[in-house]
Amino acid sequence: MGVISAIGNNVRENYGALVAGRTGISRITHIDTVHKNDIMVGEIPTDNAKLEEQLGLPRDSWSRTALLGAIAAQEAVHQAGISDINDARTGLISGTTVGGMDKSEQYFYDYFENDRAWHHINGLHAGDSTRKIASKLGLEESFATTISTACSSAANAIMLGARMIKSGQLDRVVVGGTDSLSKFTINGFKTLMILSDTYNTPFDDKRKGLNLGEAAAYLVLESPALVEKENRTVLGYIKGFGNANDAFHQTASSDNGDGAVLAMEKALKIAGLTPDKVDYINAHGTATPNNDLSEGRAMLRIFDKKVPEFSSTKAYTGHTLAVAGAIEAIYSVLALQNNVVYPNLNFKNPMQEFELLPQTELVRKELNVVLSNSFGFGGNCTTLLFSKEV
Amino acid sequence: MSTVFINSVGSVSAQKTFDGTTFLEEVAIYNDTVIRVIDPDYKSYIPPAAARRMAKGIKMSTVSSNTALKEAGLERVDAIVVGTGLGCIGDSEKFVSAIIDNKEQFLTPTRFIQSSHNTVSGQIAMAIGCKGYNFTYVHSSISFESSLLDALIQLKNGEASNVLVGGVDELVDHHVDTHRLIKHIKAEPVDSSQLLQSGTEGCVMAEGAHFFVLSNQKQTSTYAELAGVRTFNTLSENKIGEKVSVFLSENGLTVGDIDLVISGNNGDIAFDGYYQTLADDLFGDTPQAYYKHLSGEFDTASGFALWLAAKIIKTQTVPDVVRLNHLQAPKLKNILLYNQYRGENHSLTLLRKC
Amino acid sequence: MTDLKEELKAKIIEQLNLEDVAIEEIADKDPLFGEGLGLDSIDALELIVMLDKDYGIKLADPKEGRAIFESVETMASYISEHRK
Numbered sequence: 001m002g003v004i005s006a007i008g009n010n011v012r013e014n015y016g017a018l019v020a021g022r023t024g025i026s027r028i029t030h031i032d033t034v035h036k037n038d039i040m041v042g043e044i045p046t047d048n049a050k051l052e053e054q055l056g057l058p059r060d061s062w063s064r065t066a067l068l069g070a071i072a073a074q075e076a077v078h079q080a081g082i083s084d085i086n087d088a089r090t091g092l093i094s095g096t097t098v099g100g101m102d103k104s105e106q107y108f109y110d111y112f113e114n115d116r117a118w119h120h121i122n123g124l125h126a127g128d129s130t131r132k133i134a135s136k137l138g139l140e141e142s143f144a145t146t147i148s149t150a151c152s153s154a155a156n157a158i159m160l161g162a163r164m165i166k167s168g169q170l171d172r173v174v175v176g177g178t179d180s181l182s183k184f185t186i187n188g189f190k191t192l193m194i195l196s197d198t199y200n201t202p203f204d205d206k207r208k209g210l211n212l213g214e215a216a217a218y219l220v221l222e223s224p225a226l227v228e229k230e231n232r233t234v235l236g237y238i239k240g241f242g243n244a245n246d247a248f249h250q251t252a253s254s255d256n257g258d259g260a261v262l263a264m265e266k267a268l269k270i271a272g273l274t275p276d277k278v279d280y281i282n283a284h285g286t287a288t289p290n291n292d293l294s295e296g297r298a299m300l301r302i303f304d305k306k307v308p309e310f311s312s313t314k315a316y317t318g319h320t321l322a323v324a325g326a327i328e329a330i331y332s333v334l335a336l337q338n339n340v341v342y343p344n345l346n347f348k349n350p351m352q353e354f355e356l357l358p359q360t361e362l363v364r365k366e367l368n369v370v371l372s373n374s375f376g377f378g379g380n381c382t383t384l385l386f387s388k389e390v
Numbered sequence: 391m392s393t394v395f396i397n398s399v400g401s402v403s404a405q406k407t408f409d410g411t412t413f414l415e416e417v418a419i420y421n422d423t424v425i426r427v428i429d430p431d432y433k434s435y436i437p438p439a440a441a442r443r444m445a446k447g448i449k450m451s452t453v454s455s456n457t458a459l460k461e462a463g464l465e466r467v468d469a470i471v472v473g474t475g476l477g478c479i480g481d482s483e484k485f486v487s488a489i490i491d492n493k494e495q496f497l498t499p500t501r502f503i504q505s506s507h508n509t510v511s512g513q514i515a516m517a518i519g520c521k522g523y524n525f526t527y528v529h530s531s532i533s534f535e536s537s538l539l540d541a542l543i544q545l546k547n548g549e550a551s552n553v554l555v556g557g558v559d560e561l562v563d564h565h566v567d568t569h570r571l572i573k574h575i576k577a578e579p580v581d582s583s584q585l586l587q588s589g590t591e592g593c594v595m596a597e598g599a600h601f602f603v604l605s606n607q608k609q610t611s612t613y614a615e616l617a618g619v620r621t622f623n624t625l626s627e628n629k630i631g632e633k634v635s636v637f638l639s640e641n642g643l644t645v646g647d648i649d650l651v652i653s654g655n656n657g658d659i660a661f662d663g664y665y666q667t668l669a670d671d672l673f674g675d676t677p678q679a680y681y682k683h684l685s686g687e688f689d690t691a692s693g694f695a696l697w698l699a700a701k702i703i704k705t706q707t708v709p710d711v712v713r714l715n716h717l718q719a720p721k722l723k724n725i726l727l728y729n730q731y732r733g734e735n736h737s738l739t740l741l742r743k744c
Numbered sequence: 745m746t747d748l749k750e751e752l753k754a755k756i757i758e759q760l761n762l763e764d765v766a767i768e769e770i771a772d773k774d775p776l777f778g779e780g781l782g783l784d785s786i787d788a789l790e791l792i793v794m795l796d797k798d799y800g801i802k803l804a805d806p807k808e809g810r811a812i813f814e815s816v817e818t819m820a821s822y823i824s825e826h827r828k
Contacts, residue, residue: 034494092623097506099528105486111568121568125475125689126507127529131734134623141633144623145536146529148477148507156525160540167543184482187489188502193789193806245470245515245524250503252785262521377503378512380524438764439782496797498759499789 001235001330002075002176004068005215005317006042010075014327015334018342019362023316025199025211033186039195041181042213042318044068055136063100063123064214066132069178072216073133076174080220081232088171088226091143092134093161094218095153095177095322099126102182129178143170148322150376151284152243153177154217155325155384159241161221171226176218176326185212185321192251194288200319202285202312203292203358205349210286213318217326219333236333239369239387240273242266246379252290257298259381260373264302267371267383275303277369278385280341282328283358284373285312286319295373296356309359311344325374325382332370332386339367392606394545395744396613397552400457401697402427402450403598405684410457413701414709417684420582423575424566425596425686440517445478445504447560448513450599455514455556461611462603468550469523470511471540473533473557475689477507477526480562487564510558523550531654531731532621533557534600534690535739539619545606556601557690566595574732576657585657585683593656596686600693602700608744613700614725617641617740625736627664631671634728637738645672649719650708652695654729655680656687661733668728669714678714692729692737699725699741748820756816759794760787772817780815788813800828 003010006024007017017024028041030048051067052059062070073092077085100123107117122128127146134144143164147156154177161175179185189195189212196209227234244266246259253259268275284295292312299307313331320327335341344358370386401407405418408430418428432441432449435456441449451472459465476482482505488497503509508526515524523544527536534557541553569575576592585594604616618641625633638644651673653665669678679702685694702708706722727739753767756776760783774780777788788809795801795812801823803809812822 096528101482101486105489108486108490108564111571115571118572121572122574124479124565125528125530127475127533127735130529131623140624141622141629142624143621144529145527145532145621147525148528149511149524149526150506150508160525163543167547169539169543183489183494184486184502187494187497188485188499188505191497191499191502191789191793193792243523243525245512245521247515247519247521249784250509250512250516250786251499259521376508377506378508378524378526379515380508380512438762442761442763443786496793498793499786503786 001079001219001333002072003215003217003327003330004044004072005320005327006044006213007316009046011330017316018313018331019340021343021345023345025318031181031183033183035186035190038197039186040198040211042211042320043181044214061119062132063103063120063129064180065096065099065102065178066129068180068214068216069094069129069133070136072176072178073137073174073218076218076220077137085137085139090139091164091170091173092130092139093145093147093157093173093175094130094133095147095157096126096129096179097148097150097153097322098179098182098185099129100124101184102180105183149380150378151321151324152374152376152380152382153322155374155382156243158219158238158325158329158384159243159382162238162241165221165223172220172222174218174220177322178216179214179321179323181212181214196287199346200287200315201346202287202314202344203296203351203356204347205351207287207289207292209288210314211318213320215317215320215323215327217323217330219326219329236336237387237390238384240267240271240385242270242383244381246381248379251377253294253375255294257294259379260295260298260375261301263381263383264298267385271385273369276306278308278371279367280335280370281308281310282332282370282372283310283312284375285314287314291375293353296351296354300354307356309341309363311342311359313342315345328372329384332372335370336367336386336388340364391546392548394542394616395605395608396602396616396700397605397609397611398458398461398603399613399697399700400454400601401694402430402454403685403694404428404596407697408453408457410461413705414711417711422579423594424561425594426561427597443500445481447478447558448510451510451514451556451558454599455554455601458554458601458603464552464603466518466520467552467554467603469544469553470514470520471525471537471553471555472511473527473537473690474507474510475528475530475533475559477528478504478509478560479565480560481505483562483564529735531689531729531735532737534693535619535621535737538739541604542616542619545604551607552603552605554601555604556599557693558599559597559688559690561595561597569595580657582683586655588657589659591658591660593658593687596688598685598688598691598694600697602696612744614703615742615744617742620738622736624734627667630664630668634668634672634738641740643724648676648724648726649722650677650679650702650725652679652681652699652725652727654682654692654695656682664730664733677717677719679708679712680714681712692727695727695729696739699727703741703743745820745824748823749816752816752819755794759790770816773815775815776813799823801826
């Protein structure tokens, strides 16, 4: 696993911040936006120059999305102990929403003035960030693709990866996602009036909206045969996955969370588990009025009145858009490894619509199954189930 | 493992393909560096209230997907999978220019919403009330093949019975202007019938939307069997023959079994060598066809190739306008599609008569 | 006030791209959302931007829009009271 986010530059740092209850939400510093005093973000402190140095790239050669992605993917491959990425049928599946938009918006008119930034023109293709990550990993003659299903992109990348291995198409696949902050998304979410002007407060009655975040997170999935052959240490198992569409509204979830219910049902069915076997839910919990209500109702429908301990980690990282599903997959696996439920930071007021209280303190308890939700624009809903044992 | 059938096709392209009853009897000839689709009468497909916020890409996809659903005799499907290189890029561009021009003030949400890459698959799901699996792939010239492969896995494994699969891309100004700067688009107009003789760099850029219903059930509307799809992120020219041979043998075929190869030649002298190499190495005695002189080049142009191949198998005729050599197969049973863009993202797709 | 109402109708049609609707077809008291013109929550956000851009009225919470955008009449009276 590999991750870079507002709360850390690698898996170890992210876990440290999670258990310490340390948020990464701050004012924005890397982007000069007129909204800088009205919003808070989950920004990665490291600037592009440092990231490029770390990757041995010249200045201003890649978009921040690709830079972050390469760093996290490299950590994941390194942690998995892979020396030659091409020694098995390996794939790369990456989710992104903005791709190289950070550079496209910066040079939108400059392209016609001079040729200084022409190398960024093709970066607008979402798939270009994946191409760059593949080149850093040395992946050749292989299956590499990009998924863009808004905020469920990386969750879907993980799901596809699991399906590709299950169906025998691949032996190993690097899955995850990357998204950097951009004026495009800041202004886009601003027009939807769902950005909070302060620290986001998931599942709180007085929640004011989300904080945008940036991150990259990747996991290495391998087939049972390859795991056995290479004698790998398995960090966790993808037990189930479910994808459904809410088919309700372009940007909002349905009142009763139909799509979310379907996604959770499918995932449980594939896992062959009943809801009572779920020990912890890492909720999508963006802290928008709409999401948390819809998701809360969906959880009540699936788990009846016995909703297990749940929390949203968006109060730590912000909403990292395409990456949310992958970063939260890593947090879910870390939860299983360490038997820990992370606190839902900033929660004060129970919601009026139902009696659901997120976990607000760090809890240490035996965890066997963790459920993670990711929902996105366009009605895309994805649920992943992770387990400690096969 | 189920067999996977192409049960219907839908196309909006630079040819008059939206009318499913004809098959390239009339061909539109262009002399340009960019070409747009021949627009169907969108109003007869989309009510005004629904159309008012729709980007061109969504309109083209609505017509194309409606055509495919209708031909398959379906109102709903189990899954919707869409590939698009750039999504509704026109709205993205307008939103970016508004951000810059208005200094981040007075921006409205509609363009931002449409610029989300998955807006096409999401809107189709909403329109037909499909709560099933919904995916969008955005990986340059294999965006469409990623979708095909996904659907193929689902159908083969019995996870779905009917899947709507599509590819869509729209042609818009800023994208064209910037890609002219880096010479990905030809500097001089070229007559479409002379595309492969242009002798110049770059492509003729275009747009289009192609949708198909794939199913594990054969029916009277069935065109062909989709036997296999394989993609490669990188590939050198001298490795293509080897990869194709392996792909064919995995599908129980040899070079001699292929009755037609449809290649993605786009008239770019810098990269058409890939197709030539394959033709010379393996398929010297095989009938060959091409299509980008009809469709133009775009990330999901290979959707046009699948449309073409499906029609060829069903009608058992190869229109003269797509022939690349003078060879003719006695029957058209196995068709291989090969595409790449600028030397990357190669795809092989195999269709079989059923 | 009548002028303002007519102006608003034209602006609504333009801003929301209601190609098939004529100014005369919108009565002052017709509901804009739901059964009337059939506008939705995205349209509400568009109208909030229009209030800001054309009349200098800022709404912080989209919920405030519900009562204001009930009809052209309610919009016009809100604008006359709050415009800058």
